[in-house]
């Protein structure tokens with residue numbers, strides 16, 4: 311599977327320019343779309359799931375289907391879990407999934423029942439199959455959301471801000487679930503503003519900022535960009551405030567001499583500290599705070 315995006319732009323009728331000249335190749339596996347609120351992630355997702363048309367540009371799937379011309383074929387390949395996934399109050403968990411399977415065109419009842427059971431098993435909801443869907447916990451609702459997106463065996467799975475409101479355990483469980491699915495011949499696009507959602511699971515990431523594609527590559531490529539740019543500083547009380555003003559601060563821990571602070575910076579002239587190995591979160595902060603601010607002010 312492959313999605314190719316060329317010179318994609320979205321300008322809303324009120325003049326908001328949500329996507330600017332996006333060029334991007336999305337290969338098989340899990341793809342993380344990362345960026346702060348307002349970066350353009352949802353706009354890109356809505357275009358990819360054919361809910362909205364771009365202002366201009368081109369999207370093709372497998373060099374074969376054009377998003378503007380073959381909308382029906384592309385829809386048949388899609389599974390979508392929107393950010394504000396909701397369902398009807400009065401359905402049991404299995405009934406809801408059965409309903410979505412019918413909507414997806416699965417007419418044969420026996421085959422549908424089998425698919426529903428298999429899916430409930432896969433997302434860990436089989437025990438809860440007779441429970442009212444609206445009585446499920448937050449994490450279980452999200453898993454039901456992914457189940458409805460997967461019921462028709464889609465080749466392109468799009469998940470918008472999947473872990474919002476989930477506790478850490480559910481977050482990990484949800485991530486592992488997507489990770490398992492991504493080993494098939496599918497593309498999973500995961501949009502998030504939480505770095506932790508993508509670090510361990512995505513082979514590739516794209517960073518969006520103010521509608522522009524700021525970076526695309528593997529998470530380790532992104533981390534490499536921040537090498538030598540993350541520092542651990544031992545700061546006194548007085549320095550603490552100065553440092554907060556001067557640099558993007560990642561963590562602050564009280565220590566014997568005042569504070570131990572992790573910051574991103576090209577140089578920390580005048581302070582006592584050493585560079586440390588960056589992780590993905592460091593790299594993300596470095597990219598957003600340093601590079602992009604420089605670019606946008608240039």
Ligand code: ADP
Nearest residue numbers: 322324326328346347348349350351352353354
């Ligand atoms: P994200 O999902 O990364 O938070 P969005 O795609 O929702 O970003 O938003 C990108 C930009 O487009 C923002 O400036 C937002 O205000 C604007 N925007 C989003 N939806 C609309 C809309 N329906 N009409 C006008 N502007 C919009």
